[in-house]
Amino acid sequence: GENVEQHPSTLSVQEGDSAVIKCTYSDSASNYFPWYKQELGKRPQLIIDIRSNVGEKKDQRIAVTLNKTAKHFSLHITETQPEDSAVYFCAASIGNQFYFGTGTSLTVIP
Amino acid sequence: DTAVSQTPKYLVTQMGNDKSIKCEQNLGHDTMYWYKQDSKKFLKIMFSYNNKELIINETVPNRFSPKSPDKAHLNLHINSLELGDSAVYFCASSQGKAGQEFFGPGTRLTVL
Numbered sequence: 001g002e003n004v005e006q007h008p009s010t011l012s013v014q015e016g017d018s019a020v021i022k023c024t025y026s027d028s029a030s031n032y033f034p035w036y037k038q039e040l041g042k043r044p045q046l047i048i049d050i051r052s053n054v055g056e057k058k059d060q061r062i063a064v065t066l067n068k069t070a071k072h073f074s075l076h077i078t079e080t081q082p083e084d085s086a087v088y089f090c091a092a093s094i095g096n097q098f099y100f101g102t103g104t105s106l107t108v109i110p
Numbered sequence: 111d112t113a114v115s116q117t118p119k120y121l122v123t124q125m126g127n128d129k130s131i132k133c134e135q136n137l138g139h140d141t142m143y144w145y146k147q148d149s150k151k152f153l154k155i156m157f158s159y160n161n162k163e164l165i166i167n168e169t170v171p172n173r174f175s176p177k178s179p180d181k182a183h184l185n186l187h188i189n190s191l192e193l194g195d196s197a198v199y200f201c202a203s204s205q206g207k208a209g210q211e212f213f214g215p216g217t218r219l220t221v222l
Contacts, residue, residue: 032208043200043213044153051208087151095207096141096160100153 002027004092006101013080014109021104023090024072032093033066033073038103039086047088048075080108113137114214116201122220123191131186131217133201142184143202143211144176153200159184191221 003026013019023033031052036044050057050064050073057064061080066073077084085108090101114135123129135142141160145153157176158165164176173189188195201214 034210036213038151043215045213046210049210089153091211093208093211096204096209097158097165098143098155098204098211100155103151103153105151 002030002092002094002097002099004090004099004101006090006104008104009102010105010107012107012109015080015082017080019075019077019080019084019106019108021075021088021090021106022072023074023092023101024070025092025099026071027092027094028068028071029094030092030099033064034091034093034098035064035075036089036091037086038089044089077106080106082108082110084108114201114203114212116199116214116217118217119215120218120220122222124222125191125193127191128187128189129191129219130188131199131201131219133184133186133214134182135201135203135212135214136182137203137205137212139203139205139209139212140181141204141209142178143204144184144186145200145202145213147198147200147216149197156186157184188219191219193221195219196221 006023034049037047038044063076087103143158144156156170175187178184198216204211
């Protein structure tokens with residue numbers, strides 16, 4: 001089955017700096033890669049996603065890149081703000097099965 | 111008009127009891143899921159279910175069983191609760207293949 005690894009597990013950045021979270025996957029059949037943000041005590045919510053026919057996608061301060069050959073994808077957050085502090089999960093999807101990374105706890109220091 | 115809802119939000123119970131968590135989605139999605147999130151925040155898939163197929167994570171004890179009365183509901187039944195079952199349980203749903211997955215608000219289960 002699919003195996004998704006996510007790094008780092010914790011990340012602290014100064015407000016205004018950039019944050020990068022990286023994930024790798026094992027199954028080349030994975031074709032959809034969502035990223036979720038989970039604030040304390042709340043549900044995971046989709047913040048951005050990318051499909052396997054696209055190399056990069058951007059939405060305001062958030063961008064995701066995908067390298068299918070290397071089987072890795074990354075989340076980039078620029079100009080970080082304190083409200084970006086949360087746990088971020090990457091996932092890889094095959095069909096209707098989702099495989100989640102182990103999460104990254106991001107802290108943005110004001 | 112919540113997309114994915116769960117009840118109860120909190121559940122505190124004694125070891126050995128049997129309990130259920132209900133999940134409903136009003137998105138018309140064809141696949142529903144149950145996840146367990148432990149204290150380390152790992153999101154572990156337990157089940158995925160559509161009207162054709164139930165996929166069970168092999169690590170899930172058979173004390174856990176999903177029941178789907180219809181396409182919009184996937185309830186989670188847990189028998190003989192153990193201390194290690196304490197966690198937050200999330201229901202989710204998606205449509206088709208490579209469709210966006212929506213999560214419910216979670217149910218925090220505490221086993222005493």
